[in-house]
Each structure stands twice: as C-alpha cells, then as structure tokens.
Amino acid sequence: MSSPYIDELDKGIIKFLANDGRMSFTEIASNLFVTEKTIRTRYKHLLEQNILNVVGVVDPVAIGIKAGAIIQLKVQLPILEQVIEDLKKLKEVRFITSISGKYQVIIQVAVPTYDDLSASFKKIRLIPGLEEMNTTVQLEVHKNTFEYF
Structure with missing residues (x-):
C-alpha cells in the first residue's frame, strides 16, 4: 500500500494548522496565495485520507x-x-x-x-x-x- 500523495500546498496547510488549529481557511488561503475554496477542498481531502486529524492539544x-x-x-x-x-x-x-x-x-x-x-x-x-x-x-x-x- 503506497502512501497518499501530498504536495507543497497540502504541507503548507498542515503546517499552519499544526501551529494554530483554529486558523481560518481565509487566513491560510491568504498566507498560501490561493483561494479559500482551494483550502477548504484540500482540508476535506486531508481529513478523508486520514492524513490530518484535528484535535485539541493539552499543555x-x-x-x-x-x-x-x-x-x-x-x-x-x-x-x-x-x-x-x-x-x-x-x-x-x-x-x-x-x-x-x-x-x-x-x-x-x-x-x-x-x-x-x-x-x-x-x-x-x-x-x-x-x-x-x-x-x-x-x-x-x-x-x-x-x-x-
């Protein structure tokens, strides 16, 4: 079984969310120079592929x-x-x-x-x-x- 493919945009989304899991799609899109719809679509795909899990991290x-x-x-x-x-x-x-x-x-x-x-x-x-x-x-x-x- 091969690993799912993720590109630099996916990595960028993951990096922003790892730093601030509540960052808005609009803000991520602005930082990555793409549309909010693109971020929303990629985010949904990352969740569906079990590449990304959204959790609250406790100190x-x-x-x-x-x-x-x-x-x-x-x-x-x-x-x-x-x-x-x-x-x-x-x-x-x-x-x-x-x-x-x-x-x-x-x-x-x-x-x-x-x-x-x-x-x-x-x-x-x-x-x-x-x-x-x-x-x-x-x-x-x-x-x-x-x-x-």
Missing part, C-alpha cells in the same frame, strides 16, 4: 501533569501483543511503540507527581510477560511538537 503542565518517564520494556515475545494491550489500558501511559534491539517496547508515562510515577512503575511491573524495565525519568521537556513539515 500537560497546565493541567498538573508534572512528572514523566520514558521506559524501555523487555517482553516475552510470545505474549508481546498482550503486554501492549495491557499497557494501553493504563491511563498514565500516553505513548507506546514497538522497537528493535534488546528491548521490544518503549512507553512514555505522564502523571501529576513523582509519587504517582512510582505507583505507575509498580503497576507496570505487575504486567505478565514483562522481563525487564529500563526507566529514564524526564526532568524537563525542551521540545514537544506535532509539526512534521
């Missing part, structure tokens, strides 16, 4: 999420998918990805306090099939972006 610190960690997990391979499903059920786990190498999974945990972080580690350790955790506590976030272009 974690503003809502009291002040502790986080990146955790590498070594998992028993026969039950890797079940471990991932168990991780998906944990509210504090906000990111899960499969990786190559010694560890099979990386997760990111985000919680209000370091006590909550410690409690999260204990919950994660109870997941059947988990062989090893390599945890790095995040001290300060220097960049967190959703921009790809």
